[in-house]
Amino acid sequence: MLLYLHIPFCDSKCHYCSFNSYVEKFHLKERYMQALHTQLKENLDRFGIQPYSIESLFIGGGTPSTIPAEYYAPLLQTLQPYLCADAEMTAEANPNSATYSWLSNMQQLGMNRISFGVQSFHHEKLKRLGRAHSRDDALRALTEASELGFKHLSLDLIYATAFDTPTLLEADLAQAFALNIDHISAYALSIEEGTVFQQYPEVAKEQLEQTQWLFRTIEQHGFKQYEISNFGTYVSRHNLGYWKYRPYLGIGAGAVGRIANQRYYPHRDIDAYIQTPCFSTTETLCEHEMKREQIFLGLRSIVGLSEHLLSMSELQRAQLLVNENRLVNNDGIFYNNNYLLSDEIALFIED
Numbered sequence: 432m433l434l435y436l437h438i439p440f441c442d443s444k445c446h447y448c449s450f451n452s453y454v455e456k457f458h459l460k461e462r463y464m465q466a467l468h469t470q471l472k473e474n475l476d477r478f479g480i481q482p483y484s485i486e487s488l489f490i491g492g493g494t495p496s497t498i499p500a501e502y503y504a505p506l507l508q509t510l511q512p513y514l515c516a517d518a519e520m521t522a523e524a525n526p527n528s529a530t531y532s533w534l535s536n537m538q539q540l541g542m543n544r545i546s547f548g549v550q551s552f553h554h555e556k557l558k559r560l561g562r563a564h565s566r567d568d569a570l571r572a573l574t575e576a577s578e579l580g581f582k583h584l585s586l587d588l589i590y591a592t593a594f595d596t597p598t599l600l601e602a603d604l605a606q607a608f609a610l611n612i613d614h615i616s617a618y619a620l621s622i623e624e625g626t627v628f629q630q631y632p633e634v635a636k637e638q639l640e641q642t643q644w645l646f647r648t649i650e651q652h653g654f655k656q657y658e659i660s661n662f663g664t665y666v667s668r669h670n671l672g673y674w675k676y677r678p679y680l681g682i683g684a685g686a687v688g689r690i691a692n693q694r695y696y697p698h699r700d701i702d703a704y705i706q707t708p709c710f711s712t713t714e715t716l717c718e719h720e721m722k723r724e725q726i727f728l729g730l731r732s733i734v735g736l737s738e739h740l741l742s743m744s745e746l747q748r749a750q751l752l753v754n755e756n757r758l759v760n761n762d763g764i765f766y767n768n769n770y771l772l773s774d775e776i777a778l779f780i781e782d
């Protein structure tokens with residue numbers, strides 16, 4: 432079982448981001464954390480979660496580092512009996528708010544992995560993306576996290592922007608690899624509704640050759656690509672769990688959970704969530720939808736696609752792709768070695 436906790440607060444809104452987060456509701460932090468705790472306890476109970484069965488906790492956002500570490504303590508105490516001994520425990524953090532004491536206190540609470548939203552180390556690119564931190568903030572936060580001895584450190588980068596040049600991306604990667612990290616998430620900029628960039632769609636500029644160069648360069652540093660946007664000497668259990676279609680609890684405003692064929696959505700609006708944290712709407716997924724999701728997730732990651740999932744006609748089409756060297760079949764699982772083609776391949780295979 433995976434567990435996701437959502438923190439919907441940010442110091443400022445980045446120009447590209449449509450995640451559920453608020454910059455003007457900091458006065459609700461304490462009540463929000465109490466509501467999270469209420470939903471957590473209710474969900475553990477409602478879904479009959481067994482002791483030691485949670486293999487990964489991911490605190491994401493928004494910006495988890497905008498919340499003082501002590502506000503997480505009661506939730507982690509409740510969770511303690513449910514966590515596997517070697518659970519992966521990740522918190523996302525922004526360099527400007529991940530202070531030494533925040534990092535240290537989160538580590539004391541059991542977090543063993545920090546995923547930093549760095550996006551770039553280039554001053555002008557950070558400004559254009561609307562980031563609230565500088566290159567030096569990022570270097571400080573990552574260095575301090577490393578000194579504290581976190582087991583796993585990751586950073587997010589954004590590429591495929593109109594501000595990118597080969598020199599800029601090369602410098603970003605060189606700087607990233609000079610740090611003590613074992614994981615990089617590299618996301619191509621996408622233009623989302625309701626963001627500043629929606630008015631400037633030309634800032635998203637994906638160039639296939641540049642993307643291929645980026646992937647190659649990250650891999651040359653020994654970080655294996657295990658999903659279209661994820662690379663590491665360490666494979667995140669949480670990420671892999673999503674792509675393996677493992678069930679997950681979704682706690683928080685705008686979070687999503689899925690247990691078997693039930694996908695549930697707590698309130699997205701923070702005020703409504705605080706009022707009724709245990710409320711959720713539920714969508715029942717049919718077999719066809721679940722299969723479709725597994726095909727898409729498997730083909731964009733090292734998880735692959737099991738033969739057992741496919742109909743005769745789908746198997747035949749998958750076999751055609753094996754003959755064309757687009758897929759590899761290993762022990763009854765089809766693996767895709769070019770994740771950039773994963774959606775096209777999935778659409779081709781599906782009935």
Ligand SMILES: C[S@@+](CC[C@H](N)C(=O)[O-])C[C@H]1O[C@@H](n2cnc3c(N)ncnc32)[C@H](O)[C@@H]1O
Nearest residue numbers: 447448492493494523525548587618619620621
């Ligand atoms: C949930 S967000 C938040 C993490 C954290 N608050 C931060 O900004 O550092 C996780 C990552 O998604 C990526 N992201 C968000 N919106 C994106 C977009 N429109 N295009 C590409 N990447 C995006 C960013 O790299 C970001 O670090």
Ligand code: SF4
Nearest residue numbers: 441444445448492493
């Ligand atoms: S990218 Fe991160 S910091 Fe920026 S608005 Fe989105 S969640 Fe907040």
